[in-house]
Amino acid sequence: MKWKAPSRALPAAILVVSLVITPLLHAQQPDATLTGTVTSPSGGRIANSVVSVKNLNTGAASTTQTDSAGRFVVPNLASGDYEVSASTDGLNAVSRVTLAAHATQTVNLTLTTQSQPQTPAGNLPNAPSSSKTEPSLSDLGFTPEQTQANVKEQALLDKRTRMLKIHQKLGLITAAPLIATIVTSLGAGGKHTSNTDRTVHMVLGAVSSDLYFTSAYFAIRAPSIKGTSTRGPIRVHKALAWIHGPGMILTPILGALAYQQKNNGEKVHGIAAAHGPVAIVTAGAFGAALLSVSLKF
């Protein structure tokens, strides 16, 4: 029997096969694993180092951190070429590996002081992408300083926030004895005041001062972040500290003088007479400082 080439079936078969095969050729099973360690130039394992893994074929990137033993694991990766980089405290390491499907590949990174590869001159925002499939972060022309993790700065920011939270809480707590001090001042400064009234006022004032200076300590000692200029309502908050800060030093000194004069049966006179007005300005500035960060203006 002589075989006769089908006139319509063959093109249709080729069409179906090509449509089925094309997506399969691009399919990748993300089941490879990358493991490794990050070590310092002296050979010590580095904990909490940020490790970035970038698929050079697709541009897809993921980030992880080393554990306390300096190890890292990145599971569920597609097979292909990868750039693995690690950075800690200005030290960097970059390595390239090829991952096979279903495989577990180990890469050990030793940090050095060498700078990261710079962004190629062609990778400006308007330059064409080098990839034909997906754009990657390196296509966008950001500087390495913008895209690299800075663990040291994050630690500084964390410390800063912790200290400022304490500052904020103590500042709020300080407001309570401060208000009580102002209220008791009505009975402490008149002609018919008792020694008890004055003592209560003095003790409350001392508690306010102690809390205030503890709160101020946390604000002053909170680390500053390089390259940050002060903008917005926080400027008002800081400026008011130049009023209530000296006021909080001066008010107890003047109060002690006034307390002594009263206990000696004298009328409050001289510089001690400024205790009341200085205290009012100080308390006013303190209240305004609280409001400056609480209300939007």
Add this chain to the structure above:
Amino acid sequence: MNKPKLIALLPFVLCTLALAADTQWVLQQCTLTYHVSHPLHQTDGISHAARGKGICHAGQCDFLIAVPVKSFDSGDSNRDLHMVQVTRGAEFPMVTVRTRLLESAGNDASIQADLEIQFAGQTAHYQHVPFQLTKQGADVRLSGTIPATLTDFKIEPPTLLTLPVKNEIPVRIEMTWHPTQ
């Protein structure tokens, strides 16, 4: 060449044409605005520093938009530093948004995009986020709002006077894309 052979070659010809017709898009202008609600006041943080690219291939376009976390300005440096701290912005300095769209979507008045967002060391997916499209010559202008929340990225809510902000942080995006070859 006879007709059956021509039909047989059609898919290969179409593939070749599709490869030749690859186009790229560049993000020309972009404004990203996050909104934070606190019992005492509302805050918007704005960034104009986003960059983005789109690569179209075989009828589909892959877009990437990236913006430095530090570039957001809420009008108060203390608040911005606090935002960078809670979002671990020094450790994970970039926010990236990826999406895949049909190339023909550029002709629609509105689209629904599936977004993959990497932020604060986490990846979140948002399905069917609506965007409005307007054409300005060859450029395409898109605007929409991503219904992001703090819990999507495992961010501890920042507090002011011990009161936390709301979990919802909707991010408004307005961008203009320009086609290039």
